[in-house]
Amino acid sequence: MKRRNFGQYCGLARALELVGERWALLVLRDLTVRPQRFTDLLEGLPGIPTNVLSTRLKELEEAGIVERRVAPAPQRGVVYALTAIGVDLEPAIAALGRWGVSQLGEPRPGEIVTPSTVAMSLRAVFDAQAAAGVSATWEIRAGDIVVHAAVADAQLTTGIGPAPADPDLVITFQPEDLPSYPALMQAARCGLVTLEGPRELLDTFLRVFPSASRAAAVATPAS
Numbered sequence: 001m002k003r004r005n006f007g008q009y010c011g012l013a014r015a016l017e018l019v020g021e022r023w024a025l026l027v028l029r030d031l032t033v034r035p036q037r038f039t040d041l042l043e044g045l046p047g048i049p050t051n052v053l054s055t056r057l058k059e060l061e062e063a064g065i066v067e068r069r070v071a072p073a074p075q076r077g078v079v080y081a082l083t084a085i086g087v088d089l090e091p092a093i094a095a096l097g098r099w100g101v102s103q104l105g106e107p108r109p110g111e112i113v114t115p116s117t118v119a120m121s122l123r124a125v126f127d128a129q130a131a132a133g134v135s136a137t138w139e140i141r142a143g144d145i146v147v148h149a150a151v152a153d154a155q156l157t158t159g160i161g162p163a164p165a166d167p168d169l170v171i172t173f174q175p176e177d178l179p180s181y182p183a184l185m186q187a188a189r190c191g192l193v194t195l196e197g198p199r200e201l202l203d204t205f206l207r208v209f210p211s212a213s214r215a216a217a218v219a220t221p222a223s
Helices: 011-019 025-032 036-044 050-062 088-100 117-123 180-187 202-207 210-217
Strands: 066-070 078-082 136-142 147-150 156-158 168-174 193-196
Touching: 011 025, 025 036, 025 066, 025 078, 025 088, 025 117, 025 156, 036 078, 050 066, 088 202, 088 210, 117 147, 117 180, 156 180, 156 210, 168 180, 168 202, 193 202, 193 210
Parallel strands: 136 168
Antiparallel strands: 066 078, 136 147, 147 156, 168 193
């Protein structure tokens, strides 16, 4: 497939030429969470045709945004990962995700929530100012989705699966089939969660990871 060319000497136009094809930003979203195998990406992007994923990965590799790496033990084979140029895209992806979270509304028929979307939502709404002086690790469980988030020195690290070390607080959401990040946060505010750890860390969690509307307000400079 021939890459689109907008015919403009403009940074935004060039960016869209490189990452503006259908599914490309979602592939990059999932790779910001962790390097992934081709099958991992297929699983996290239900609906993407195999040939389209292959094409997007090839284009992103040719652009120097994504690279192949030997999978770390005990995995085998190859994983796709962001290059240094790809990592530079993370703030832009997070900013776009933060704006998008504020526009979600109710889920449309057929829309699902994946671990990568929850991890990315946490990054998108993260309030670094509110996290000043906070040092904590949370493990978030909602049905089959398990992700973790750690804050130290106002820096956030997120990942898919259980926390690599014992978390300070495990938050299990009830009911399990909550349809979206806003629904998860509303459930937490309403106490529809089971906690393993200090309850005050739930208040910290809600402060550091605010609602979509508050996150958008935090991210928007005062006029």
